[in-house]
Amino acid sequence: MEFDWNHARAFLVTAEQGSLSAAARVLGLTQPTLGRQVNALERELGVTLFQRVGRGLTLTQSGAYLLEHVKSMGMAAGHVSLAAMGQSQSITGTVCISVSEIYATLVMPQIVMEIRDREPGITIEVVATNEISDLQKREADIAVRAVRPTQSELITKKIKEMSATFYATPGYLQKIGPAKTIQDLTHAHFISVGSCEAYKKAMAGSGLMLTDENISVVCESHLVHWEMTKMGLGIGLVPTHIGDAEPSVQRVIAGLDLIQFPIWLTTHRELRTSKRIQLVFDLLAEALAA
Structure with a gap:
């Protein structure tokens, strides 16, 4: 029986994503190409792997059974890739860094410039996501x-402790009046990242009880939330080193660091032995700490 790992990988990612279009985006392929690879695997194995339900795909009984075996193959392929990259002593090449959306936009450009100035042979690939990238599946190197x-x-390294607090434009703060404590903000409008309920619950943990009437805008993007804060639509919550550096806004309550959180740098143990990965890891740690 002929067996092509590319076809098996197409099946694995399609099963994980639930649709050909989503899987094609993950693999960087066109949807027709991915569909042909899945169909080719079905012909090679002589079974039907998926059945279409609406716009999505569901596994057949045979597909669900074979998926567990293909997952094991995927893990083995990942370990081989990690081990091989870990042995690489070449500086030239690509290093993929996964970082939150707002950090990718407002913090990483300067850091990438510093890394490129010191090591021009390294290409930095930035994955801007608020999801936790799976390093074991090689979704990122760091x-x-x-x-x-x-x-x-x-392998993890704690870089530093950070803080976040409320920011708004001077114009918006004039509308709501002065605030000395967070209890003074119960009549203000806030820009929520994520669901209203999750935001209200998070604020309640900090001692601020909000209602739906307090939420002026709801969005999924931290960057959209920040731009709307800078436009004066309400109060936003961002890391203090980002908020303090933005001239169009100011702290809602002077001297208040509402939330404390750590910054961790992470890589796979196998990759830490790669000279290129280790170099970028150390440069990134140095830049973030500064």
């Missing part, structure tokens, strides 16, 4: 995170 991972295969 991740900047606000939570410490627990997997034993990962």
Whole structure:
């Protein structure tokens, strides 16, 4: 029986994503190309792997059974890739860094410039995502995170403690009047990242009880939230080193660091032995600490 790993990988990612279009985006392929690879695997194995339900795909009984075996193959392929890259002593090449959306936009450009100035042979690929990238699946080589991972295969380094607080434009603060404590903000409008309920729950943990009437805008993007804050639509919550550097806004309550959070730098244990990964890891740690 002929067997092509590319076809198996197409099946694996399609099963994980639930649709050909989503899987094609993950693999960087066109949807027709991915569909042909899945169809080719079905012909090679002589089974039907998916059935279409609406716009999505569901696994057949045979597909669900074979998926577990293909997952094992995927993990093995990932380990081979990690081990091979870990042995690389070449400086020239690509290093993929996963970082939150707002950091990718407002913090990483300067850091990438510094890395490129020192090591022009290294190409930096930035994955801007608020999701936690799976380093074991090679979704990134290095991740900047606000939570410490627990997997034993990962190496972590705590860079520093950070803080975040409320910001708004001077014009908006004139409308709501002076505030000395967060209890003074119960009549203000806030820009929520994520659901209203999750935002209200988070604020309640800091002693601020809000209602739906306090939420002026709801969005999923931290960058959209920040731009709307700078436009005066309400109060936003961002890291203090980002907010303090923006001239169009000011702290809502002077001297208040509402939230404390750590910055962790993470890579896979296998990749730490790669000269290129280790170099970027150390340069990134130095820049973030500064």
